[in-house]
Amino acid sequence: MRLYPPSYRAAAEILDVHREMTVGLPWPARVRADADLLAHALRVRLKLDSASAGGRFFELAAPFALAVAAAYGGICLMGWYAGVAISPGSTWNHLKTLDLALGLNVLFPLLMCIGGIVALLKYWRVGVALTVVGLLGFALQWTVNPGLYGDGPFEAIAAVLTVVVILACPPDRRGDRKRAAVAGAMAAVAWFPSALVLTRGFVVSTDYGAWPLLALTLTGLAFYARPSGIRTLAAMAAAAPLFVAYAVISL
16 A cells, blocks of 8 residues: 555555455465556556556557567577678587577577567567566676677666566556557568678678667657657657667677
């Protein structure tokens, strides 16, 4: 009750309903229900529930943050593939010599990629869990082995910011199919040319690192003419840290 703001009049009613619904439940189900109530109280306190402007903002941003994470994870995987299978002197036998750090450096982007795709397709909870684990692992790995990131902590910081955007989306505002489809299409457009360049299937003279950020920006501009255009652009800016970091380190 104390976690809810004093002005939130529905708190007592919510607590009564919670008690009635959890009577007789086994303790694992009770713990989950208590955790949901705790999360709701914190969201109301932080003004991130579905009735607040903050909640509606992150409702717009979360699908694109998932799409950015999926595309970024895919780009990282293609960079690793190019280094192992395509670079001169490299063979698939190098897979046998991967140590734990390098193995995790492949695992975390893979989780980001798979999780983002799964969440945007249908299974939001499972996809978000995979994506968050991948992003946090990716960020944590920098603190343990910063040598894997030669350009500073930009990517690690961007990964943590992306987690915040994804988790800030209210639970009852998830899974808008039309928005998920747009976000998924943006991720594919952002990933494919970069993947071609990394695997030497397509050669350009300009810096390809800025392309994913440009793809996200163009998607935002396509919504600008709508009534919620400015808010959508702001939401996409909140989803963009990984693409910004990728553009910066590619300069």
